[in-house]
Structure formats: C-alpha cells, structure tokens
Amino acid sequence: MNDVWTVPGYAQVRELGAGGSGRVVLAVHGATGTAVAVKYLADRLREDPAFVREFRAEARLLGGLRSPYVVGLYEYVEAPGGAAIVMELVDGISLRALLKQSGRADAEAALVVLKGSLLGLAAAHRAGVVHRDYKPENVLVSPDGSSKLVDFGIAAGRGTTPGVAGTPAYMAPEQWQGRPASPAADVYAATATFFECLTGRKPFDGTNFAELAVQHIEAPVPETEAPEPVRPLIRRGLAKEPERRPENAEAFVAELEGVALAAYGPDWEERGQRKLAALAALLPLLFPSAGAPAAGTTALATTALKPPARSLLPGRRGALAAGAVLVVGALLMFTYDAVGGEPDGAAALSAFATTGPGAPVASPAPGPSPSGSPSASVSASASPSTSVSPSVSTSASTSSGPSGTPTPTPTSTVTEPTPTPTPTPTPTLTPTPTPTPTPTPVVVSGVSVSLSAAPSAGRATVSLDVRGGPATVTIEWFRGDSPGDLRSADGADSVAVEAGTGPVTRSHALARVGGCYLSARVTTKPAFDKKTAVDSILIPRCQEVPR
Template identity: 35%
Template sequence: MIGRLIDGRYQVRSRIARGGMATVYLATDLRLERRVAIKIMHGHLADDNTFKTRFVQEARSAARLAHPNVVNVFDQGQDADMAYLVMEYLPGITLRDLLKDYKRLTPEQTVDIMDAVVAGLAAAHQAGIVHRDLKPENVLLADDGRIKLGDFGLARAVSANTATGQALLGTIAYLSPELVTRGVADARSDIYALGIMMYEMLTGEQPYVGEAPMQIAYQHANDSVPQPSSKNPAVPHELDELVHWATARDPNERPSDARELLLRLREIEPLVRGTADAALLATAPVTSAMGETAPLAATRVLDPAISSAAVAPATDEPGETDASKLAATAQRRHRRGYWIFAFVLLLTGLAAGTGWYFGAGPGALQAVPETATLTPDAATDVLEDAGFAVVLDERNDPVVAEGLVSGTDPAAGARAQRGSAVRLFVSLGPRILTVPQVLGMSEADARAALGEFTVADEAVEQFSADAAAGTVIALLDGGGAPLPPTYAERGAITLVVSVGPIPDVTGLPAADAEAALVDAGLTVGHGEDVFSDDVEAGIVVSQTPNADPMHPGDTVTLVVSKGPDLVEVPNVITGQTVAQARAQLEALEFAVSSNVPEFLEGAVVATVQSPAAGERVKRGSEIQVNFG
C-alpha cells in the first residue's frame, strides 16, 4: 500500500497501526495539502457485507459528532475493492501506550484524561450514539496535548441496543455484565467500560484476569469491581466512589449517560487535586480579619447610639470623660488598623512571592522538551538548558536505534517544575523475543499471536500437499529468509500461507486439466505431445513441476498423448527386389525379415509381404518380405 494513490486524492506514506478490521496509514490529501489518517478495510473482509456495513457505520457515527474530544472524520469511500475512511491525523500515542510506559497514573493525571474522554463520549451519547468499544487503545493522546476518542467501528444508535447473534462485541476486558449475559448495549454499557478504564489507570491492572475469555466474562457478570484504593492506597475516596458507581453490575445503578458522569467527575476534580481545602484556608484569615472584625469594631465605636451612660460611670466633668474615652477608642482603632494593614501587606508579599516562585522561579512549570532520537549528551544539554536535572536510565525501544534517546519521564510536552529531575531513557534497541509457534494456525490466529511483531499485510501464498488451505506453513524475515526462533520486537515478518495441494491433472482430458489448473491460480504451458501405447490421444500424460514449492501464478507444463504411433504399411511387392523392399521399409522405421538369403536379395523379386500393404501397425513392427 505504501506509495499508492487512493481515489486519485490520498497518497499513502506509511503505516500507523493495524487492527482486526482495518489498517491505518498516514497519507497526504493532495487536494487540500494536509496530512490525514486513512483507515483501509482488510481485503479479505471486503466481500463480507456485515463488516462493510460496520465500516460505513463508523464513518457515519463519527461524522455526526463535532467535538474537540472526538476524532474528526473527513471522508469515506471505495476505491476498486478497497473501502476506506479518512480521519484527522493526530501524531502521538494511545492511552494503552501510556499505561505500558508508566504502569499506572496519578489521580490527577487520571482525572485530566477522563475529563476529556467523558466529555467526548457525552457528545456521542447526546447525539444518540453508543460507542460499544471503549478501551485505552481507542483514546488518542496527541503530541500537542489534545485528548480524543476514536474508533466508532462498533458504534450504533442508542435504540439499536440488541446485538443479535453477536453478543460479545468490543474487548472482553471492558464488556458490561448485560452485554455478556444478554447481548444488550446502551449508554450505560459505555459507562461501565469507562469505569474499568479508570480502575486500570489508577491501579495499573485490569480488575478481572483469566486464562480464557469466558473466565473474564464470567467475572464481569458475577463479581463486583474492587475499589482502586485496595490496590493503590494513593487513590482518594472520591475516585473509589466514582469507579464503584460507573461499574455497578445493575445498569440502573450506574449514571444514565456520560453527561451525568461528567458532571460528577467535575464536582470531585477540585477535591482530587486538593484545591478546595487550600482555597478555604487561604481566604479564612482575610475574611475574619478584614471582612468581619475590623468593620464591626469600627461600627461599635462610632455608633451614635452609644451614650455617655453606656460608656462609663458619670463623673464631675462628663465632657472631659467622654473626650478621653473617644480618644482611647480612636487609639485602639488606629492600632487595629496598623495590624490589619500589616497583615494585608504580608498576604500581598506571600502572594507575590508564591506567584514568582511558581511563575518564574524554581517552582515554575516548564514543558519537557522533545529529545527522542538525540544522543544522550545532546539530550542532556537540551534538558539542562530548559532548567531540569537529568537522571540517565535505559529501556528497550522497538523504533529508536540502540544508543539514542528513546524518551523521557515525564514525557515530552508534559509540564514539570524547573529544577525537578527528568529521567532520560537511552534505547537498548528492540527486545529480542521468542517467536510464537504459529505453524498450522489459521492466518488470523497467527497474526494475533504475532502481535508484538510487524506482520506484512499481504501473506505469501504457496501450494502445499501437507497443510490445509488457509493455514500458516512458514515465516519469513524482512529479507525473505526463514525466520529464526528469536526475533526483534516489531521486526518485519511475512506469513507463508497454504493454498492446498497442486491439482493432479494427469489422466484428465487436456481441456479439463487446463481448467482445473487455471481455477487453482496457476498458469498453463504446453510441452510437445507424445505418442503413447498406454494413454489414448488427448489425455494428459504428465505435468511439470508436480511438487512443492509452487505459488499461484507459477506455470505448470502439460504433456498430452497422441496415442499409439501407427504407420501404414506400403506395398513393396510390385516388381521390387527384396533388397529394394527392405530399404523402403527400413526408411519407415520397420524391422524387416525375409526367407531370401542376404546375398540373393538384390536379385530376387519380392512376391509376398506380411502384414499386407495398407494395414496400420506400430512403428518399429517387423514386416516379412518373402519370395514364393
């Protein structure tokens, strides 16, 4: 597919990912001069109307949504035998990639990502669309910080909630109990999947595991999801409750749709981040000192209702007493004003200092620069120039060459405090993995088993008398050589798949034999026909080659019988000598015998021949020429 021009508009550049129904490529829209992601349905599914309908449904479902947290769909169409879907291209990683790198996320990171995902899903639910395949693989984290929900391949209208004949849709780890037991999916089934995703983000593992899919499905249907804090004590109580609410086994006990979940999520976000209590503590001194104590004190002093009788006992000079009382009160008011002013100055200084510390000082947040594919020394310089301390580490990377930087923790683009440590990972190259034993498997099962490698889209087809059609008979490396037992992660692998045995057409009429070979995908060639005493004329005597390895399109050469080699016996007794008769017959490759001595053959006329003239006999037969 690389380099192919689709529908006269989209130039395919490289492959991004491969799924069970389609492969996604990076392409250039030549008309609008922009990069796009183009999803192309697998060729072996093109004739399946169910898959075609689902593929088109994804385009229609996503196209109905216009939301910043949903992947935009630009176009959908058919080019020859290929169905395709054109979407916006988001360079970055998936939530699954992030979880693989970091194992689990902090509550704050979880809330950030879930806010965007739930917002996008709320837009889908509002448009009457149920996603039905929510999982970390379908959450895209763009390099520029955008978070989007994609892959609406299993989406359906909310009213179409019965999955007749295909109860288990989506990924088994995220299926709701009602989808497992009754095959019914609605907006609340999406909420359940979100709850499972949140649990996985907070704990680094899925709540249910098992050796077989049905074991996991049984747990979904019969068990309750445990609290994330039982695995990660750092999870706050509010997120425990949110996961419990979203993963209730009874759909009626869950949020009715994503909008209801989003409202609750945004209510608890300040509590998760710890900002609500901090805000109350910060405003409490100001309120008590300035908003209540000072104004009330001043009011009490200056209130005209205060009389001399209420202020102090009577004296001989009430006017003087009243003056001294007012002076004392004024002095106290001034002293209180100084304290309030000093307190305000202190708060202002603290606010300014805090603002400087977190805005421009050591505590300021700074985006971690991109360092992937740089040398460790160059990457260290870049990070130190940005104000970070560098800690070197190593990890395997299937893409970045050994010895170069494969990434950082925090990741590039994330914001971290200046002066904080950034872990710089130097690539050890790809992991060397044991290749799974897939010989004898179906092509689809083999591709699934080889998920940690890059399997070529097109398999090599080969005839095999020992393997059933459609099963894998060999694996080839990127250079076409037999694959070794261990191989690099994401290394290129090509499957060799059996198309069954070469048809044996010997003994068939030539026309039937040729038709059988053409139907098997072979090209037919013809050798020189041969005489045969055992095979009648027009029947195939032999085919070459007649053994493995052969591939569709190769040539099989047929040799057809002309039947026995019969020759008409000429008349040699019309005045010829025996010698002349012998010469005529031997020229036709007959053996000649005679009752005339050899030294008299030139003088004696032949009078008898057997077989008689005009009979057809096998070339090389014996003809008797006698006198008498």
C-alpha cells in the first residue's frame, strides 16, 4: 500500500467503502487530530478528463452548500498522484442499512427521515442544484435519529440537460425521458424513498429498465399501500407530471409539516426521531466510530435491455413509452451500483457496465434489494458518438460526518496536478472550498409572532434571534371561534432561517370555511425557551362596525 497516494496532512485509518469509481476512507487530520472522510477518485478514472472535471465539480458544489443537512466539505486536493475530496465525517449509517435490518419504519420515523433529507435538498435547490440521485444509500442516519444527504456525484444545474442519469427505482418520469433537471425530480425520488420506508418495498418493481420506465411513466401511484394519513404526500410527490408535484424540496417540507401535524400532533417529530434512533441503535457496529474492519468489494456487471412484460404495457401509450425507452437504451451506457455485503454499512459500490444485444443480465451482488428490482445507477450520454457521462458515485454513506463531531481546521487548499507531457494543458482549479468552522451550538431566542389579516388571508411576522447556525421556523395556522383556539388546523409553513437574519414574514391563504379568529403558532428547531409563541386576530369579515 506504500505506493498508494494519500492526501498530505491526513493519516489514513481504514477503508469505509470501495467501488468502481473510487474509495472512501476514514482518516485523521494531523494538525488537529480530527476524523474526516476522504473520497478518492479511482486511478483509472483520473486518466479520463471528463471524470476528473465531474469530480472537481462535485467538490465545488459541496463547497458552496452550507447546511447542517448536507455533508460538509473541508478541501479538494488534486496532485499527480491522485485526486480526493476531504469531507466531514458523519458518524451515521445509510438508510438502506436500516431498512435492510428493520424492513420498514414507523410513519413518524419515516417522516423525520424525509424532512431532514428534504432540508438538505432544499439547500441544494436554493443554490440552483438538482441532486438527481436521492435514494436510501445517500441518506445517512445518525445515532440521535437526525439525517443528512450525501453524494452529489451526478448533480446538475437546474434547467440543464445532462442526459439520462439516476437510479432507476427512484427516477422521475422526466428523468427517464432525458428532460432538463428540475427540483421536482428530486421531490419524486425523495417520495419514492419515503414510500419504501413506510412499506418495505419500492413503489414500482419492474425487473428490467424498460419495465421500470413504463411503470414510472404510466402506472398508477400505489398510495393505498401507505398509511392513510400520509397518502396525500405520496400522491403529490409521485405525481407523473412535475408541475403537479411540489415545485421544490422547501415547498414539500411545508406540506409535510402540515400533514404530520394534523395526523400525529405537535410532538410527532420528537417521537419520530426517538424511534429512528432506536432503529439505528440496533446496528452499532455499522457506525464509523465503532472501528469495525473496513470492507469493500467491486463488481463488474453487464446488462441487456429486454422488452417489457406484456402485462406492464397498459395500451398503446404503454407500448410507445417502452419503445422510447428501448430506443434511448440502445444509445446509452449504464453504470450499475453493485451492492457489497455492507458489513460496515458501506454505501452501494459503483461498477461500470456496457450494454449489448444478448449480454447476460447480472443482478447486484451479493444482496438483492428487498423488492428484487434492479438498483442500478444509470448514467448516460445522449449520443452514441460521445463518451459516457461520468458519474462519480462512490458514496460517503458511511463516512460523512455527524453533528457534534469536532471539525478540523486545515487550510483550504487545492493542490494542482503538475503538467504532464501531453499537448492538453492542465485545467486551472480555483480553490473555492473553505474549511468549515468549528461548530457552534445553535441558539434561538426572542421569538414572538404578530398577525394581520385580510378577509381570506393571514400574514404572520415572526421576530427571532438565531445564533450559531441555521434554525427551522414552523408557523402553524388555525381557524377558531375564539382567540387562541387551536383545535382546527388550517395548514403550516416551514422556513430555514440563517443566523443573524431579521424577522420572517409569511402569508397564508385561508383554506377552511368558518370561524372568526385566525391564530398562528410558532415553533422552532432547535426549540427556544418558551417552546411556542401564539397570536390570534379577528378576521375582518367578522368585525362589526360600531354604531
């Protein structure tokens, strides 16, 4: 191993996972003694400039995202011996590992997972980035039940057309069709994962790419398999047309908060987090902090596109959809996620595959997914004459970093590769990432709410002081017959508030009929000293003009 390049200044401890596109290791920063996760690009991929560009792009993207719900970047280093992304170490295990152990999750626990990772998506969406590969392998659960989003290896800018890419079981209809990347596609994938948490199976179980494409594009949403209170979220999030879904993750969080509050009461999130922590506690040896021996395997798979089963072709439109997928498939190369044994909770491991008539179909080895459907990660170029779109997807699922872990303070550096004797000059890389500061506890104080109302709408202004990092403010709306009457819910809004931000103002169109008083209840995460703030106002149409 002496000839293997490592990032200067870090001592490698053990390998956390490996795959066709690279490996992830647990390392310690020499100057501070802080544990980090280092994602190395595979040597053979460094010979392809396109893969190197994508790897750099992933680092730049992580460097631009500042969210407690997204794995943080410390630095990106590139040298003649290799390329690596140094990230915070999340002491967590993948949602896939939890589902493999428990089969499914309680509705409140599933809602907590969905909300946490949606807030990570929301940070990306605000930055104009679409993740494109949301799945259980890319959601990490910490011992306290909090969750975090990882692996932006195939992320793309909103509105761009990078080609067909994603993991088939979670891909939105428009992703199969190669349409521009949009936040609504991430909402779809998050909902598919939410469905799997609730039911123990993926929403569609086609046995090949063509079947899955037809099902995602045409098959009815299987909402009735989910608990009745959360079916509206499944129905909205898995809508076939992107315009019928929440437009982005932040909007979906607002809908989730409203549904969860109405169905499970104000303490749903606290209970769900406890349940999630209990599930994680069943797998103590899978956490990076457990120090279990590293394990990683790489598999090579080839696949052929088979015609869809006749039972999955609902009429002429189904046949046309399948035909379109097969035409696209003939032009594409696919990337398989060959899942290893996960003795340490490692993420799905990437291996590259080619397509061709008559090629054998290789299932992910050795452990099939619960539904038996392919869990391949598809990455394709749109033209047979161009090279395959790079998909650097060695996930840091078990190695990217927990809340509460001390952060290193290395100087953020980008080490350039020295020029090689080739006619192509080495691209200049601007050192965009900066080291993450030592975490400061998030404190919320001085919370108050005041209301104003029009005949059919309300407006809440929330004053608060946030220190140490972002907080989440939730405004719950109620209609009643007296001030402070909180029995009849009328929806909820949720917004992330950065430290030092001024008052938050939210308008709300009244959804219910009846009741002359509009009330707003404000809670925050983390909670402030009084836990809630409430204000009520008489709706203008109910006010009597004094005589």
